[in-house]
Amino acid sequence: MNPMNASSGEGGWAERALASLWERVSVTADEVGPRFPLYADPDSGAWKTTARGSWTGGFWAGLLWLRALSSGDPAHRAAAADCTQRLRCWVGRDTATRGLVLWYGTALAAGPGGDETAAELRQEAARACLAAYDQQLGLVPWGDAFGGPRLLARADGVPGLVPLLRHAPGGGRSAAYGHLTRHLELCLSEAPPRPAWQARTHGAWTAYPEPAPGWSRTAAWLLLAVADGLHWLGDEDDSLRKAAGRLAALRCAPDARLVPPAQAARPHGPVDTSAAAIEAVAAWKLAALARATGNEQEGDRLASRGLLILHRLTEVHLSPKGALQDGCYDVERGLARHELVWGDFFLAWGLALITGLTEPFTM
Known part of the structure; x- marks a missing residue:
């Protein structure tokens, strides 16, 4: 075949x-x-x-x-719309995974001519995530919604959050760019990429043991986030294209x-x-x-x-x-x-x- x-x-x-x-x-x-x-x-x-x-x-x-x-089935559309609205409880939760929850849960519905309530939820979520952006750290912290240290940078806290932040008025684009590039700077500082880092004092970061380097989804999540960054943010200093090249060399190579x-x-x-x-x-x-x-x-x-x-x-x-x-x-x-x-x-x-x-x- x-x-x-x-x-x-x-x-x-x-x-x-x-x-x-x-x-x-x-x-x-x-x-x-x-x-x-x-x-x-x-x-x-x-x-x-x-x-x-x-x-x-x-x-x-x-x-x-x-x-x-x-399917085009109105019943399927109604089920999707209902499910999306049940995600509203995550808007105020302290977690960078709001990008995964509230971007992928709303994006297909919130476009032109789409579901108005999903579009409203996306904008509400975008503003909440922008408010959580830590200027000193240069990212939205991993958060404490699932326990453990709050001030982490994790590869799975990047996809979804980049386009979600980009849709927030008043600084969303800058926050999205900062969030993405800070994670790339940290995760790609080691080979294989290290998926998790913990913030220390005075802008320092130290490796966090979980997930460990070699985790299957590290490069996948980062590659997805970089692709979205290139689309939604453009290429300001060529750093995104270089990161995309490094990640693609890891996962998209013929061998x-x-x-x-x-x-x-x-x-x-x-x-x-x-x-x-x-x-x-x-x-x-x-x-x-x-x-x-x-x-x-x-x-x-x-x-x-x-x-x-x-x-x-x-x-x-x-x-x-x-x-x-x-x-x-x-x-x-x-x-x-x-x-x-x-x-x-x-x-x-x-x-x-x-x-x-x-x-x-x-x-």
């Missing part, structure tokens, strides 16, 4: 995979009701759920919006594994399909940016990489019932073969991109 033919002939694999995913989303919606799915048992498929969505609630809302976009190990120190251990799905979306975003600047060769290379990842995920890791399996929630707790709600989201979004259902920067 040729993965380059994603939407026609033998390559209709992408459309078939999407159809399977939508069936899974509908089953999940019936199962979880007003709660939010987090991860599902690899054998039974039963979901671990949360009442408020935790840091992943925006991905469930985003999945529902993607399903509504695909890089399509589905990375959950921990680099255990190359033969569990893999993390959710990291691969994030990388595929980031690659397609970067491909669109490269083509917009006339670099067709680089655009084709990045798009091909993203397409190969998506094809591998659908052929090897997608269950007959539409669940993206083999995602690593927490390898130390034995949660390393699971369906993850954000894995499903990024796989669905990647497939939506290659089939033309949506565009790279709608979310």
Whole structure:
């Protein structure tokens, strides 16, 4: 099978995979009701759920919006709109993951001609995140909503927050740029990139042990954030393009594994399909940016990489019932073969991109 033919002939694999995913989303919606799915048992498929969505609630809302976009069903749209409004409790929570929750949970709905209440929620969230920006640290701190030290910089606190901050009037663009570049400065100061840093006195930072270097989603989250930064912020001093090049060299090189190990120190251990799905979306975003600047060769290379990842995920890791399996929630707790709600989201979004259902920067 040729993965380059994603939407026609033998390559209709992408459309078939999407159809399977939508069936899974509908089953999940019936199962979880007003709660939010987090991860599902690899054998039974039963979901671990949360009442408020935790840091992943925006991905469930985003999945529902993607399903509504695909089906055009008013009932699906209503379900997505209701889910998005249930994320409002996160606006005032002290966590940088508000970017993940409140950008991906609103972005597809809040565009021109979209859902007015989602657009209002996005603006409310953008203003709240801008108010949380720490000028001295040069970022929105990780926060204490999930316990642990508050003054952390973490790679998973960057994606989503960059475009969300950019939508805040009165300094949002500057805060978004500062938040992104400070994380890149810290995380890329070591090889492999270190995902977490703790603020000390007088502007100093020290390495934080969790997550450890070699964590599967470090480069994926950063690559996604840099792609959004290049789109929403432009390139002020070429630092974003240089960071994109370094991260792409790590994950988009021809010899890089399509589905990375959950921990680099255990190359033969569990893999993390959710990291691969994030990388595929980031690659397609970067491909669109490269083509917009006339670099067709680089655009084709990045798009091909993203397409190969998506094809591998659908052929090897997608269950007959539409669940993206083999995602690593927490390898130390034995949660390393699971369906993850954000894995499903990024796989669905990647497939939506290659089939033309949506565009790279709608979310």
